[in-house]
Amino acid sequence: MRWQATCGRRARRAARASLACLAGLLGLQGCTAEPPAGLVGKYGFERVAFVRRAHAPHAGSPLAEPAFAPGGDAALLMTAAPGAAVRSLTGGLDADVRGLDLSPDGERALVGLRTAPQDRYHVVEIDLTRRLDGDACLAEGGDLGPACRQLTFGPADDLEPQYLPDGRVAFLRQAPDGPVDFLGRGRALELWAVEADGTRPVRLSFTGGRLLGARGLPDGWVLGVAWSSRAGLASLTPVRLDPSGARGLRVDGPAPDPGAVPLGAVRDAYGQLVAACSALGGTWEAGSLCMQAPEGGWLPALSGIPAGVGCSPEGRLRDPWPLAEGLALVSYAKVPDGCMNAEDELDGRNPDFALAIVDRVTGARFPLASDAARDELWPRPVLERSLLDAGVSLPARPELGCATPGVVLEGVLDEATRSAGAVGLRVLVGLDGSLAPWDMELGGLEPATVCTGDGDGDGLADSQSAPVEADGSFRLRAPAGQPLRVQAVDAYGAALAQDPIWRDGPDCGRRSCGACHANGGEAPGFAASLAAARAPSPLDAPAADRRAFDFRADIQPLLDRSCAVAGCHDAQTAAGAYVDLGGQLRGLDLSATPQGRRSTAYADLLSVDVRREEASGRVLESRRPYVTPGRARESRLLQRLGVPCRWACAGAEAWAPWGVPEARRHPEDQAGAAPGLTDEERWRLVEWVDAGAPFHGAGAAP
């Protein structure tokens, strides 16, 4: 029986009328109720673990870096009733905690703990029994007491830890030398794991951006939202990843609404996934309760509290933990005028989150604990639970006992890609901080890339490429533990299609890439394919031979010699004049003249001609630039220059058919012009463009 309360009944009537928003108009905000006796026993727990944090300096944003906010701790509400005692689990008041999880037996807790401004957030495990018996967690001199054990070390921030069903501990890591965030804003936020004793740290995900709200599910997968870039713009992609590394990462349903991004999904007693749906532009991490629809999208799951930006008289909630009978343990907040969003900090109205139980049907709330000076977050009932569904078995971790290093990428190209003339595959390797100590900015578009080697020692970058079988199947072995992206290339070396997501895997892992557009899993038709019957093609160029493109070292010299010569595309002449969409006369200057951090040549090649709306500056009309990063075939530069056949040329046209006809090919190939480009140089240009047209390469000082 659900508890009854006057305001709950009023709210229920409003919900029944499908006018949940009217609840605010009727003045129902602030509903509170006394729980009936026996509530605690009824739901099987007597204690709630949670985190107390100092109020955030502003209402939050997924863009914000993890800033230290001293004055918090992890705590235990000893009985789930008003006025109940609260015991600090970490002790001390100078700490900051981000995230909390309880072990399946309810005996231990994981927290992301930081104890000093100059330290970092580390994963710490608390022995609840010892702690409640009086052993300390934090000790003098920066030490830990007997009740606590640190699992991660080093200068990375390790946040929101959780237990995995295989006994390991997963957490989100933002490392100072980790991969650069998409669009070059900062460092990526990735899922890592360590063994129960803190050893064998391994990265579980690479999304090229930030992994938001990742949480393990009882089916053995971890569900989260990747905030990364696609075609140079920020995008949200729901992903499932297999923490064992055996099955990799899959896209999980349609892109979420930016106004309702599901965070921290948990499965409820009815088998539905429930999460806090938060708006990118709202009070980040807080929003309303939502649940996953059968087709994969997310739907509102709570009366009275709308998701999204804007004002909500009923407040906002976060960190939901489903209980029985449609109830949920949440962290809930509201402000006096109900307008709680990212603007409230202007008026000093940062939300004060407090523990509560909500009725998902009526929206009625029962407050559990509140500390006006701090937020109470990540509530978890202390009780035994299973991390895995009955009958679910975890796949073996491939890297354990692995005989042949490397991760195998396999699949079957789709018919469209095959009929377009795919003859091979190229693998791009995402540059991370260890490879690129200088931040990468690839024309401001895709995150870092390029996998090239100099296998024949001729000083030119050779693509790491593998063949495609007659039936469109492929199977190759690439370096493990690095973000990889597969491109299907035509006979001219240009990319026809690109894997939509980055993949990485452990040694002996397998990654299926069905037609380079699939969501992972077994590639359709691969088992009976030609490639399945042979050993993987090794792409094992030594790391020392691999290098990234650097525009100034790899591309500009070609332009200097063949293009930016007197009377042509030099700074004075800037040949190729045309009237742009704004009515201005423009030319193509391919000289190395510095222009900000880049050069005039680079800026002119990637410049997009646009016409804008006068008032807002929004783009109304645009023309393709000379170079479209990642798309050599569509880049006017290469279409005009022409590209000769590179692989499988028997029966193929001598020059790429996606270029202009020979008669219109660029003048530099005509008699009397500057020295033309060699075939190898044209292929190098193709690779540079398909790799995202990077400006800086690994180790290149900007």
Add this chain to the structure above:
Amino acid sequence: MSTRGLAPRWLLLALALGWPAPSRAQSADPAASLDALRHGAGALLLALEELDRYHPPQATAPATALLAHPEPDVARAAGWYLRREGQAGAGVTAAAGILAAADALPEARRAAALGLGALRDGGAVGPLSAALAGDAEAEVRAAAAEALGELHRAGAAAALQQALAGGEGDPAVRAQAARALGGLPDAEPVAVSAGLSDVDAGVRLETVFALGRLGDRSQSGKLLLSLQSDADCRVRAAAAWALTRAGDCSAAAALRQVRDASTCRVAAQAAGFALAELACD
């Protein structure tokens, strides 16, 4: 009566009538969406991301103004936006002017320093080095140190090493200098190791992290001393991690001893982790 107080019910009524919800982070007028008097930091951050989709010229001026926003994340994001727009040079001019202005508020100077770091333009090295050496406020100098680390530019390491070696009186600034040096491949490990003998535990901790990130074995001896005898257990634990990064098996014996007998519990845990990672047996 505040009009803001009326907003929720108005909004709910509008929603009930099927009106589209207004977007706080987006506006038809870019200048308005970046108005710091109307929007909080969270909304400004998202507005910059939205504007990054089409980079309207009208947003350049308000984005430049945000380089002085007191919220560090906003100042950094403004620098990022201007960099993406190809306006890093103009941004440097504006932010350097704020940073050097004696009458500017410390919060604005700090923001300008962080914005300069996010602009990643070589022209910022001079203004930031000057601020690190001479600004009256420690928080501004610390921001300048952080920004110099973000720049990854020649010349940045020298100024930071100077601050770490004793030219700076505030420990928070020295700690920030050490932290920044850890990301600069041209930092001199010997010069960085000066921070290991700092009186402040935070500086020593950042120095240990920096040496670990630089991965240089030449300072393993000093790191071993920190592992065994630093007064702060956090520093000892960090030293174990740093020795792992250097891959120096000569440290294995000392790590074993710390693992088995250290008075610092967290250092012993870190030493166990380090030994497993080094796998020298």
